Structures are given as structure tokens and as C-alpha cells.
Amino acid sequence: MRPSHDLVLRNARIYDGSGDAPYLGDVAITADRITAVAPVGGIAPGSGEREQDLGGALALAPGFIDAHTHDDRIVLDAPDMLPKISQGVTTVVTGNCGISLAPVTFSDSPPPPMNLLGDANAYEFPNFAAYAAALARIVPAVNVAALIGHSALRLATMADIGEKASPDEIAAMQAHADEAMAHGAIGLSTGLFYPTNAAADIDEVTRVAGRFAQHGGVYATHMRDEFEHVLDSIDETVTTATAAGIPLVISHHKCAGVHNWGRTLQTLPKIEAAAARHPVNVDVYPYTAGSTNLRADLVTDTYRIMIAWSRPHPEMEARDLVDIAEEWEVDIHEAARRLQPAGAIYFQMDEADVRRVMRSKLSMIGSDGLPHDQHPHPRLWGTFPRVIGHYARDEKLFPIETAIHKMTGLPAKVFKLEGRGRIEAGAYADLVVFDPATILDQATYDQPLRRSIGIEQVYVNGRLSYTAQQGVVARAGRLVGGRN
Numbered sequence: 447m448r449p450s451h452d453l454v455l456r457n458a459r460i461y462d463g464s465g466d467a468p469y470l471g472d473v474a475i476t477a478d479r480i481t482a483v484a485p486v487g488g489i490a491p492g493s494g495e496r497e498q499d500l501g502g503a504l505a506l507a508p509g510f511i512d513a514h515t516h517d518d519r520i521v522l523d524a525p526d527m528l529p530k531i532s533q534g535v536t537t538v539v540t541g542n543c544g545i546s547l548a549p550v551t552f553s554d555s556p557p558p559p560m561n562l563l564g565d566a567n568a569y570e571f572p573n574f575a576a577y578a579a580a581l582a583r584i585v586p587a588v589n590v591a592a593l594i595g596h597s598a599l600r601l602a603t604m605a606d607i608g609e610k611a612s613p614d615e616i617a618a619m620q621a622h623a624d625e626a627m628a629h630g631a632i633g634l635s636t637g638l639f640y641p642t643n644a645a646a647d648i649d650e651v652t653r654v655a656g657r658f659a660q661h662g663g664v665y666a667t668h669m670r671d672e673f674e675h676v677l678d679s680i681d682e683t684v685t686t687a688t689a690a691g692i693p694l695v696i697s698h699h700k701c702a703g704v705h706n707w708g709r710t711l712q713t714l715p716k717i718e719a720a721a722a723r724h725p726v727n728v729d730v731y732p733y734t735a736g737s738t739n740l741r742a743d744l745v746t747d748t749y750r751i752m753i754a755w756s757r758p759h760p761e762m763e764a765r766d767l768v769d770i771a772e773e774w775e776v777d778i779h780e781a782a783r784r785l786q787p788a789g790a791i792y793f794q795m796d797e798a799d800v801r802r803v804m805r806s807k808l809s810m811i812g813s814d815g816l817p818h819d820q821h822p823h824p825r826l827w828g829t830f831p832r833v834i835g836h837y838a839r840d841e842k843l844f845p846i847e848t849a850i851h852k853m854t855g856l857p858a859k860v861f862k863l864e865g866r867g868r869i870e871a872g873a874y875a876d877l878v879v880f881d882p883a884t885i886l887d888q889a890t891y892d893q894p895l896r897r898s899i900g901i902e903q904v905y906v907n908g909r910l911s912y913t914a915q916q917g918v919v920a921r922a923g924r925l926v927g928g929r930n
């Protein structure tokens with residue numbers, strides 16, 4: 447008999463991405479697709495050109511979708527994408543928080559937060575088609591689903607980003623939206639918290655988001671305020687998305703700052719009420735610290751602050767701001783000023799809030815990792831195994847199948863990634879084989895670059911791309927979602 451499948455994975459503990467409990471089964475793959483799924487023994491013996499028995503103990507899940515990344519540049523510069531594929535991630539959603547690599551270029555240093563993706567030479571794509579072409583040429587190890595950042599659009603089109611955009615400038619942004627969506631972008635992001643985006647009001651964002659909505663896009667937002675005024679920001683966000691007629695994702699939902707701890711008891715019911723009337727989801731990372739630029743308005747002695755990078759003082763990376771201030775015999779505000787430009791890790795959240803957001807039916811897992819930082823937040827290397835191993839298996843926050851759903855079936859639906867996020871016949875063969883008994887993050891705040899354990903094999907578009915023993919063995923990622 448001639449084999450009818452390229453590969454059959456047998457006797458796997460299948461988490462299919464739907465959130466349903468796992469079952470023992472066989473999965474067949476041919477070229478880039480799953481060609482058959484059946485209970486154990488349901489796929490004829492010998493029908494695979496290659497066959498592998500997973501022994502009934504190893505789990506098989508759809509490849510994880512990182513719902514929130516800043517991987518726009520790293521997929522080109524370090525296309526093996528080891529920090530992500532070693533966690534079982536097969537698709538990254540890029541362009542979050544208003545920050546995207548296209549369509550903008552700079553003659554001087556990019557202003558914060560655009561500098562989180564690199565210097566002026568990182569920004570070489572005046573339109574999205576050029577970025578898509580670079581991805582197709584380089585072929586990263588993971589798929590890319592690309593949001594277009596409002597800050598990038600504003601910097602590309604506006605005379606003064608400190609103002610609200612004029613009608614002509616909004617029209618120019620809408621033209622970029624047309625171009626990007628025609629070449630395979632999936633929607634818009636904003637970062638109204640950031641100075642490059644903050645002057646945009648509801649009207650401006652609605653007009654820009656509305657154009658993305660016409661092309662079937664989605665809208666993800668780092669809201670204006672995640673501190674005292676988080677409830678107002680949720681109102682603003684929902685008003686905007688509803689007026690624009692665009693599905694909404696609230697980015698890295700949190701209640702930041704010691705005085706706001708516990709307030710997810712207010713924010714989540716508000717978001718859930720909105721979700722009953724309009725498509726609304728949130729993404730979340732499984733840590734109580736956040737990370738972004740070192741900002742004067744985030745410097746406080748009420749929570750710990752660790753330096754992730756500093757241009758003038760790289761020797762201070764990985765050290766706490768209070769210790770640096772003490773060594774320099776200045777206060778923390780002066781120390782922060784001397785470290786600029788810099789990035790920091792802020793221990794600004796409450797564990798109970800993080801757990802509450804993770805448990806919400808609306809939440810997806812997104813790392814928000816910053817791949818260019820010298821001493822990054824451990825979420826870059828640890829997010830997905832941490833949710834499965836620490837929070838689901840060890841802490842029993844929810845069943846493992848729920849954890850898997852939040853990183854597969856749910857984000858595929860929210861970001862409209864057709865054929866992804868599920869194990870079913872006809873779906874793309876993005877798959878991860880992991881050991882549910884051992885999977886766990888290893889990256890810590892002190893040692894953030896440690897690879898997670900328990901991820902055995904990762905397939906991207908049908909290609910075996912990563913193994914625990916050999917690391918990255920192939921690169922088969924594509925631009926996905928939208929028109930692709």
C-alpha cells in the first residue's frame with residue numbers, strides 16, 4: 447500500500463484547541479495540512495510515510511498563538527525565533543501597542559516607544575507590502591499575524607504628533623490602512639498611553655479604526671490609562687470600537703499601581719458587560735511585573751523597578767533602580783533621568799488580579815515580550831509553559847485544556863486566523879508536542895533567557911521546526927490572517 451499521509455502521530459493525548467477535555471488519538475499530516483484526526487487506531491497502520499508513537503503520555507496541541515508581541519523586527523533579525531518556538535509558539539501577533547515596524551521610517555532616533563523595536567535603521571519599510579516581502583524572503587520559524595500601529599501611522603503622516611490628526615492626515619492614515627490590509631495585515635493597534643499616540647481622541651481613533659473595520663480588521667489597544675482611570679479608559683475603548691464597528695482586544699489587561707490592586711473586580715464585569723453587546727476580548731501575561739520604556743511617570747518607590755536596558759549605562763542592566771540611586775547617591779528620579787534612554791521592569795500588579803484576568807472567559811495569552819531588551823522580562827521566554835505548567839497543572843487555576851484554548855482556538859477566532867488554532871482535518875499543521883507532566887517555564891527575573899522545559903517538538907505549516915534536543919531545525923513561517 448502506498449502511504450497516504452506524510453506523517454502520522456499516533457497515540458497522542460490530543461488537546462484540540464476547543465477547550466474540550468483531551469482524548470487519545472492519531473493525527474495525520476500531509477504537506478502543510480492536518481489530513482486526518484481519529485481516535486487511537488482510527489488511521490490505518492502503515493498509512494504514514496513516517497509514523498511516530500507518542501506513547502499515550504505526550505500531549506499534542508495546536509501550535510500556540512502569542513496574542514500580543516513586539517516581534518515585528520526580531521522575526522527578520524533572528525528568524526529562528528528561539529524564545530518563542532521553544533515555548534511551542536507557532537504564530538506571533540505583531541504590531542501591538544501602536545508600535546509597528548511598517549509603514550514608517552525615521553531619519554533620527556525613533557521616539558519612545560518606537561525605540562522598543564530598534565534604532566532608525568530597523569525602520570526600513572515605508573509601506574506594509576515591503577514588510578510582507580521581507581518576511582517572505584527571510585521566512586521566520588513562526589507565522590506572523592501583523593497589526594498596524596497607530597503611532598507608526600501618525601509618525602508616517604503627521605506634521606505634529608502632539609496634536610489631534612487633521613482631516614487630511616486621517617485620510618493619509620486611512621490610505622495606509624487600505625494598503626496594509628490589501629497586503630495581509632490583520633488590523634490596527636493603538637497605544638494611547640504613549641506620547642506618540644496620546645493626542646489622538648475618540649474621533650481620530652474611530653475614523654482610523656473604521657477604515658480597518660471595512661477590510662475585516664480587528665482593533666487591539668494599550669489603553670490610555672491602566673492605573674487610577676482604568677474604568678474611564680475601558681469606556682473610551684468600548685465607545686471607540688463600537689462606533690468604528692470593529693472587534694476589540696484590550697491589551698495586557700491589568701490594574702497597575704498599588705492603589706489599584708484588586709480593581710479587576712470592577713474592570714472585568716465592565717468588560718464582560720461590553721462583550722455581551724460587542725466582540726471584546728483581552729490578552730494577559732502570567733506575571734505581576736510589566737515592562738516598557740523607563741518613564742518618569744512610572745518611577746515610584748511604591749513598587750520595585752528593575753532596569754532592562756540603558757543606552758548610556760549598560761552596566762546597570764538587571765539592577766534595581768533603588769540600588770543604582772543609592773550607589774550614585776541621588777534619588778530614584780534623578781537616577782532614572784541619568785539612565786535614559788532605557789527600559790524597565792515594573793512590579794506593579796497584584797497576583798490576585800493577574801489570576802482573575804487569566805480566569806476570565808475573555809482572556810487570551812499574550813507574552814508582550816520585548817525581544818531587543820538586554821535583560822528582558824522573563825515573559826519573553828516563559829509565558830506559555832508558565833500558564834500550562836505553573837498556573838494550570840500546579841496551581842489548578844483552570845484545566846490544561848482551558849489554558850490551551852486561551853493560546854490556540856480563542857486567539858485564532860479573535861484574530862480571524864483561518865485554519866489555525868484547532869486540531870481538525872483540513873486545518874494547517876501547526877502543532878506542538880509537549881509533556882504535560884514536566885512542561886514549565888525556567889526564565890526568571892534574574893535569569894530571563896532560560897529556555898522552558900517540556901516542549902518536545904514543534905511543527906509549523908507541516909514542517910518539523912523545533913525539537914528539544916536539536917533546537918530550531920527548519921523555518922516555515924508565513925504571514926497569516928487577513929487576506930493571506
Ligand SMILES: [Zn+2]
Pocket residue numbers: 542543637668697698
Ligand atoms: Zn502595551
